[in-house]
Amino acid sequence: MFFHIVLERNMQLHPRHFGRNLREHLISKLMKDVEGTCSGRHGFVVAITGVESIGKGLIRDGTGFVTFPVKYQCVVFRPFKGEILEAVVTMVNKMGFFAEAGPVQIFVSNHLIPDDMEFQSGDMPNYTTSDGSVKIQKDSEVRLKIIGTRVDATEIFCIGTIKDDFLGVINDPTTI
């Protein structure tokens, strides 16, 4: 789910950037440093939407760098256990399938795919019901539920399930 959140960060700025454009320099450095990063608590920082305040700078001993406390608003994306997401399937194999929802990777194990869906190998590996009416393959859109998350330094990885009511394929790329 997306969130709008206020975060704080101490930014270090080299003295060569001091002057009229100090604020602009600080903000562009903030964008470079923060956007695209990922943390377990907040998830992915998708975009900075505004800067609330920039505190007074403090010169660091021994160097010319100055530290500014910056408060900024941003949009973050973080998956939660129990959350329902609509994801696009990226890879299918006999162990299950991988899907992506925004910046988040999700794996759905074959234990968590309905029992009536069987793995079919071939050029386009897929999971299909015995009557062939429902098919999960690459680029299919599925609605899944997150049941576990693991946070890395640079990405969040989730385990999902489609073995529940109202979960499963939303649209099949072959039928369009």
Add this chain to the structure above:
Amino acid sequence: MEKGGKPGKGSLKSTPKSLGGKDDNSMKPKRGRKVQFNTEGTFNFSSKSDGKTESLFNKGGLSKGGKGNKVANAAKASIVKESLPLELRIEPELPKNTKCLMDCEAAHILEGIQEQMVLLSADPTIKIPLSFDRGLLYAKTGSHYTNPQAVRGLLETLSKLGVTNGEICQIANVCPETVEEVFALVPSLKKVVGYIICGIFQAKSSTLSDPLKDVLSELAKFKKSR
């Protein structure tokens, strides 16, 4: 072709098995009870087969069947508890100054930022991060409604009934068609009803499902045509 399918099938079968295991537990006490009835005349120790379960009953002393029932109930209660963590609990995990966004709201904000990004991208030192593009794409595909403010306004009427902001956003992101769908996908809402039943509005047992029905029918008006 089938080679790959087989292990999957086998492993799928294992799940019902484990479920069966739980049933076995609830069966055992019954068996234990029988043994106890049989041994009532003699001694409790004479029961042999399932050492563990029976020692439990022996601890219960010269217990009657009632105790056995309690153990079975306890096992069932723990099964119910296991399913609890799957409920969506967003608020306790996030800092206070956080607002959940519906996908359509996020898409609206990110599209605005994208326009600025185009200007910024003239500056080669600023790279648009991958997660921005992916986030925007996800928000766009996930936004089912045309008017985020109206949707927010509609769903906020539910917050008076104890529905949290996170649940409201989840409802909007799922874009449900029926009340049953909402309850199946956001199981924590069942609790809201339960709470209300236990609380002040005892008479109105379906407090949440009725307003939810109204809200869903209103929401349908804002749905994007796909």
